[in-house]
Amino acid sequence: MNRFLLIGVNHKTAPVEVRERLAIPESRLPEATKRLAGHPGIEEAMIVSTCNRVELVARAQNGTADLRSFIREYFQVEPCTVEQHLYEYRASDAVRHLFRVAASLDSMVVGEPQILGQVKEAYAVARGVGAVNSHLDALVTRAFAVAKRVRSETAIGTSAVSVASVAVELAQKIFGSLEGRTVYLIGAGKMSELAARHLLAHGAGAIFVANRTYDKALEMAERFHGQAVHFDKLYDIADKADIVITSTGAPHTIFRREHAEHFLARRKNRPMFFIDIAVPRDVDPAMNELDGIFVYDIDDLQQVASAHVSDRKKEAARAEDIINSEVERFAARLQTNNVVPTIVSLQEHLENIRQAEVERLRGRFGEITPEQEAAIEVLTRAIINKILHTPITTLKSAARDQGEGPLVDLVRRIFNLQDKAKAAGGGKD
Amino acid sequence: MPLFWLRVAVGFYGLGLLYALLALVRRHEIISRIIMPVIGVGFVLHFVSLTEHYVNLGHLTPDSIHTSESLLAFLIMVFFTVVYVRYRTTAPGIFVFPLVFLLTFSAAVGLKPPHFSSPMLRSGWIFVHIGLIFTGYAALFFSFAASLLYLLQEHTLKSKHPGGLMSRLPALEVIDQMGYRSLLLGFPFMTFGIVAGSVIAQSEFGAHYFLDPKIVLSLLMYAVYMLLVYTRWNSGWRGRKAAYLSTFAFLAAVLAWAANYVSGVHRFIAP
Numbered sequence: 001m002n003r004f005l006l007i008g009v010n011h012k013t014a015p016v017e018v019r020e021r022l023a024i025p026e027s028r029l030p031e032a033t034k035r036l037a038g039h040p041g042i043e044e045a046m047i048v049s050t051c052n053r054v055e056l057v058a059r060a061q062n063g064t065a066d067l068r069s070f071i072r073e074y075f076q077v078e079p080c081t082v083e084q085h086l087y088e089y090r091a092s093d094a095v096r097h098l099f100r101v102a103a104s105l106d107s108m109v110v111g112e113p114q115i116l117g118q119v120k121e122a123y124a125v126a127r128g129v130g131a132v133n134s135h136l137d138a139l140v141t142r143a144f145a146v147a148k149r150v151r152s153e154t155a156i157g158t159s160a161v162s163v164a165s166v167a168v169e170l171a172q173k174i175f176g177s178l179e180g181r182t183v184y185l186i187g188a189g190k191m192s193e194l195a196a197r198h199l200l201a202h203g204a205g206a207i208f209v210a211n212r213t214y215d216k217a218l219e220m221a222e223r224f225h226g227q228a229v230h231f232d233k234l235y236d237i238a239d240k241a242d243i244v245i246t247s248t249g250a251p252h253t254i255f256r257r258e259h260a261e262h263f264l265a266r267r268k269n270r271p272m273f274f275i276d277i278a279v280p281r282d283v284d285p286a287m288n289e290l291d292g293i294f295v296y297d298i299d300d301l302q303q304v305a306s307a308h309v310s311d312r313k314k315e316a317a318r319a320e321d322i323i324n325s326e327v328e329r330f331a332a333r334l335q336t337n338n339v340v341p342t343i344v345s346l347q348e349h350l351e352n353i354r355q356a357e358v359e360r361l362r363g364r365f366g367e368i369t370p371e372q373e374a375a376i377e378v379l380t381r382a383i384i385n386k387i388l389h390t391p392i393t394t395l396k397s398a399a400r401d402q403g404e405g406p407l408v409d410l411v412r413r414i415f416n417l418q419d420k421a422k423a424a425g426g427g428k429d
Numbered sequence: 430m431p432l433f434w435l436r437v438a439v440g441f442y443g444l445g446l447l448y449a450l451l452a453l454v455r456r457h458e459i460i461s462r463i464i465m466p467v468i469g470v471g472f473v474l475h476f477v478s479l480t481e482h483y484v485n486l487g488h489l490t491p492d493s494i495h496t497s498e499s500l501l502a503f504l505i506m507v508f509f510t511v512v513y514v515r516y517r518t519t520a521p522g523i524f525v526f527p528l529v530f531l532l533t534f535s536a537a538v539g540l541k542p543p544h545f546s547s548p549m550l551r552s553g554w555i556f557v558h559i560g561l562i563f564t565g566y567a568a569l570f571f572s573f574a575a576s577l578l579y580l581l582q583e584h585t586l587k588s589k590h591p592g593g594l595m596s597r598l599p600a601l602e603v604i605d606q607m608g609y610r611s612l613l614l615g616f617p618f619m620t621f622g623i624v625a626g627s628v629i630a631q632s633e634f635g636a637h638y639f640l641d642p643k644i645v646l647s648l649l650m651y652a653v654y655m656l657l658v659y660t661r662w663n664s665g666w667r668g669r670k671a672a673y674l675s676t677f678a679f680l681a682a683v684l685a686w687a688a689n690y691v692s693g694v695h696r697f698i699a700p
Contacts, residue, residue, distance in 0.1 A: 174600060175602045269668075
């Protein structure tokens, strides 16, 4: 437990400018995860990188490891630019944070379901490159279970206002009815596709799809019953769109002031709504200053969404209670896990003695009836179980209260147990 | 009696004024729930007052500046009601109610009004002129109110802190449509109203009436009105630019209205 570490930034601690610097594109995630797992002092690792957060989850080899140095080296950033935005947790705090993230309590839009999928993907990537072993595996799978429990036991997910529905709400405040409006989807991404789907569901008519890979654009256009656009003709049809959703991996903005001015002239100043889900951003925020152009980036959408969040404060509090109890349970389980090998070898040790004694007894008595044999079995087992009962419960509760400690060593020495436990369990957490 | 009904109506419109003042700050559940019934009662009483007045008068042309004020306020309220029925929003009330209150209040306080005593007013044509121009005024004011609402809504959307105000105002494109439609609707009224006025003036006074301040201001207002329609139709001007233009048009209209007091040909007070 004490060796779990977590460091990261999210939409609350860092503005989009900082998150842009630290975001790791999907294509580079396996390599980054591998490098983190290979960082000095680190045994297991996973990286969750979404447009709202970057979380490095790790298990240290012993004691602690310097995750900040990894951030400095990997992202080539000056410490002063990001340090102040980083949060760092260890032990049960790290566990709690990961649980909260997976359960969508730490999300921009609390209760939105996408984050769980994103954590699952990060986990799959980490497993793929062999960065996850038993301990992190136990933690992350527990996090999934906790997320499920929060979802089913609280109402937090049911009224979730996703970024997509915030986008729809804003579009309706600009255009009134979305009937017959045209959506332009540039780049791929879960959230942008979801936003497009929501807009279409609310009446938006035509949809254009552009992607750097034309085949992908074609494939997406087919899914949305829209029209694929070649990426080099990106700007040609943009003025036909009322709502533009961008989520490309482009390092620089693709829509700038001069583009917007051109669009407005061609559109006779009819308003345009840019929803910029990309990190780094695709739309120059200065465009928002133009009359009739409305630019909302991911942070702006959050602001609007947070207005809805207050309604769900109560549910969130219940969810926090669940998280807290789950953190405790997880900690307890980890600690009892450590004494399990000792208990098993203790049981094996006594069982061996019992079987040996029964054999000796059989040799001395000669023929015995099956009834008698059964009675002997029951009797001897019962004696062993009765004797073992108190030591086992004591061991378990001692592990829960103060970790492995001297008691386990004492038991091992008294019964002369072999060091099988150490070999199988891997030491304390 | 007409004056009594009008005064009661003013009382109801006063609540509209309160609504307008509070609407910008925050939502008041009670007021927003009762505003339409209250304004509706005021509107009906206003109608009763006008009808009674005209029945007493025996002809449709307003007989004093106060009757004109009451008539203009009434026409603006007709516009408001039509928009309410069509778009289900009381948002224009933010600007409409204060003006309506002001006009009816001035008409209702009952200070001795400058009475139109000119025999010219017996001519039926004058009524056509007044009716058309007033409808044009009401339309112009409505598009002015819409352009201010547009600015407000645009500002809340751009500020990215869309609070309560955003949800209380209609969608941007709806506001734009409201303004543009009333502009288009008012245009023929304004045009024919001015034509009718010119014809009457030509036949009564001859060509020299063109230099009268009222006429000059009216033509100025008409020019701005045309500009508004043209820029909106041709290059889709809206938002800030349109708001500047329609503010200008509105000011010109106010001046043209006020010019009655200095106009030679338009005073309708027998020498």
